[in-house]
Amino acid sequence: MLTTLKYEFMKNRILYAIFLGALAILEVVYLAMVPFYSADSNRIYIPIYLLILAGVFAFFMIFFNGISMFSRDLKSKSGYLVYMTPVPVPSILGAKILLVFLSSIIFGLGFFALGLADLELLSVVAHRSDESLRFILPDLIKVLHSDHMVLFFLKKLVHYALSIFSLLSTVYFSIALSNTLLRGKKFGGVISFVIFISLTLLFGFISNALRVNHMCQNLMEIFFGLLCFIGTSYLVAKKIDL
Amino acid sequence: MSVTCTNLTKRYFTKTAVDQVSMTFEPGHIYALLGPNGNGKSTLMKLLSGLTSRTSGEITVDGHPLSYRDKANIAFAPTESIFFDYMKIRDVGRYYQDYFRDFDPSCFQRLLVELELTPDMKVRTLSSGMLAKLKIAATLSRKASLILLDEPLNGIDLLTRESILHTIIAHADPSRAMVISSHMVEELEATVDTALFMKEGRLILSTDVETLREKEGLSLVDKYRQIYGHGELLKEAM
Amino acid sequence: MDFKSNVPIYLQVIADLKARMLKGEIRPGDKLPSSRELAVTYEINPNTAARIYTEMERQGLSYTRRGIGTFATEDPSVLEYHRNLELKRIIGEFISELESLGCRIEDIPGLIEEYK
Known part of the structure; x- marks a missing residue:
């Protein structure tokens, strides 16, 4: 799976290079503005907010890229090299999901965190208190200055990983299903979307019907994600049509 | 390792691409898969390489059903340009080396030299002839038990074609089966020992090339015309 | 070599080898190429090449020493x-x-x- 992960990354390296470039430029602009900081000018906040915005943007881009590449690999010649390797399908899917998880954290969260760090730096430089940050994420700030920071982030990370897994599995399953049913006819994307919405609603409905508590709800989410993952593996392995 | 299809069928909504094909590919043979476009040759190869799933029938490898593990022993060079855009020729070699234990990097280097390709050429900028040569180099550098070449000579100039055929013969081995699909029947004639004729998804004839000449006095080209020519009586023979 | 289309290829290679033997290009007792080498030289299928020496032996044109190789007949x-x-x-x-x-x-x- 790691080899596949490496090549999934390589296939996308231009995208990541762009993100890295944007990150570098914004950060350099910010750092260049720091020595000239004056309390009455708010211009220095521009690169910071752009950084944070870019983080959000990068996150969505990575996510959509992960989805579109999966879809493309199932329908066109771009998938030949991937699916002719002696790798079990779950491993291939796992690599794709893992890449989205890792790159969304590095770039999405990375941008975001850098933006926050910049704000922190600013408050130090300007001898201001954390007031400017308090506008953004009060809880986060409290945590950053607490002892439970690592645990907090770890918990969030695991939760995020499982959410990405479930979400992507459901999306992949929708795509695989529409691919199998439609055989590459025109409205594949629309059908996938409809299936996805239906599945999500269905899972939500089942969860509610079973009246589960908060903890079990997470487990249900993971369980449905797993079902979709297994379903996708089956469809891709047995119904692939390149 | 022998690969057997039993009543292999691939059906799409609008057509049956492969229709009840039964055939065993034995090691030590070079097969020509013949027939005009649209008669199921590429689909058959994709079925054997696991890129397309069957509708019915079976594919077995030494008796067990075809699985992802068998892809380690089956090498397929499709007609399309399959390599990732960012790749240089050396990246293609790396890719094959990373995934296929039977890949021989020094063989790949040798073939690149013979076929006049260099490792730092960008795949994006290769002409169709060079791309065909690259696919051959990568595929034949794998000591796979079943090698499938889909139209390896298409769009290639004469000298390169001869070069490719020469390479194919040089890499033939008693432990491997090679299947070559092509329109260039005449050029393939001396290279192969068994010819498989497909029509509308069905395997209508499997014959040893020399036997065809001995018994019927026909070359593959003659037989091809006989089978696919207009207004000819079609004999279904196995 | 350009092959005619209605005669088995292996027979055509044999004809070529025979001609070379008769012309003296291949001398009696000369070691002949392995059937694999024949395949590469004449650009023909190895199985087809394998038939060549079998048939030549039958015609008395060559003989094989196991483990050593095939040789042109020395019998004048x-x-x-x-x-x-x-x-x-x-x-x-x-x-x-x-x-x-x-x-x-x-x-x-x-x-x-x-x-x-």
């Missing part, structure tokens, strides 16, 4: 026999070609004199 009578066979064939073709142009066998020696 075999070569003489095949030479005569070939001469007969060529003369036969020659005569029938001329006959098809309207010549009579009796005229042929005269035609040859004129040619010289």
